[in-house]
Amino acid sequence: MSAAALHVRGLTAGYGPVTALRDVSLDVPEGACVAVLGGNGAGKSTLLRALSRTLAFHGGAATAGTVTFAGRPLHGLPPDRVVVAGLCHVPEGRQVFARMTVEDNLRAGALTAARGGRAAAVRRVHELFPVLAERAGQRAGLLSGGEQQMLAVARALMASPRLLLLDEPSLGLAPLMAARIADTVREINAQGTSVLLVEQNAALALRLASHAYVLEVGEVAIEGPAGELAASDEVRRRYLGVVDEQAAADAPAAAVPHLARWEDA
């Protein structure tokens, strides 16, 4: 009951007449790292917005289903109560406050935190991301893409969340930077924060996660332990870009060009 586990049951959400998520159920056990994979428009970002209760900002709404975290229902709460409950959502595309300094961005992340905890939280994120300490006085808009992503994650950590919702942290980053972000996510998870990771970069996500769900057109198509999914032909073909001859013969239409990036990322 008190374990900080997230349970989503039958979640349905959409934007006006368009249903983006249909009857989605998933679990994030305490301390776990769970990945959600899927292509563009599969409903990954909608899922995270539904969890952080910010769908309304994008013209959407959750219409059915329940979300409980640590035994408490989250559906129906305003976004700030969700943050207080221990969920922090790092939105897609980083969304740092470009006109504010790095330091002020971190302060914005700590607005719900107790005053005394702020110094400790700053120390923690500066240890994880030393570059943010160097750039404390700089405007966030002047950081590189990778540094902005670090700042976005650090800003969310300032609220000391128990569950971190990450929306495509590797989006638009060079492979080396994506790998660094992945290392940090692993470290954050090892420090005891659960992670729900939404990614298009399936290879990266499956290496980090212990369990994974594949969303297709708003529904959970496949789920299972990350290792099993990584080994499954279907996932390899569709999301890992691995085409062996047998698979290619099975589905000539779905043949994807071999992309080396996914292998050495």
Added chain:
Amino acid sequence: MTTFAELLLGGVALGSVYALIALGFVVIFRATEVVNFAHASLLLAGGYVTAVLHDDIGFWLALAVGVAGAALVGAAVEFLVMRRYRGRDHSVLAIVTIGVDILLTTELARRIGTDVLSLGDPWGDAVVTIGSVTIAQTRIAAFLAAALLITAFLLAFRFTSWGVAMRAAAESPSTAALMGVRLGRVSLGAWAVAGGLAAVAALFLTVFPTPGLERTTSLAALKAFPAAILGGLDSTTGALVGGLLVGVTESLATGYQGDLTFLGRGIGDLAPYLVMVAVLLIRPAGLFGTKELARV
């Protein structure tokens, strides 16, 4: 030269009062992206409360109640009216504020009638003479009060959690919500602060050499519009510079009216708008405003 110095100082003092009004305007715009056309009526409300109460409870207390009252009216407008329209188009909200302004101004104008109310300020028509330059005490008080309030506001905006929440909400409401910022509170706070600043400005718009609070005082407050707009609607620095620019322009244009008769009378009232148009022709986003940037 003496005339010029007097006009300049008077203009700076007047400009700092406009800056106070413009600042409230900018605060609401930044926090909610709404152009608040009801600002002048908030000012009138604050001034009216002070004018009514100062005989009974003394000037300073009356001023405090006036500031609190205007802040309360601002908060009430946000809570009772603007909140119902949240998420609507910003232009719809701006038009709603016009409606609020008409309602408030009409009621206050009815109460004030044709009277000219004194706010009971302690300065009266006393002047200070430095060398050959004479300046009204009220102008000095206006400048000092405005400078103090603006400094306090900017420090709070920069260093307090309230300021961080406000700036975060101004930059991206949806991301700010992810940080746990309560947007309703930010917007409520912005309206209250704007109301309070407007009430102080009401005092200094109605003291000597102005006869007092009239129902047309809200028209004088409208000069803060060009101040806010020419500074850039979303810039606090812009509000200050714009306010000063408008104040000095008005003061000089009025003072040298005799030499400008070829332009007709009343050029002083017109000058702020001329400056605004000239600035916008060259810098459409205002002097310090953020240019509209779309990132794909």
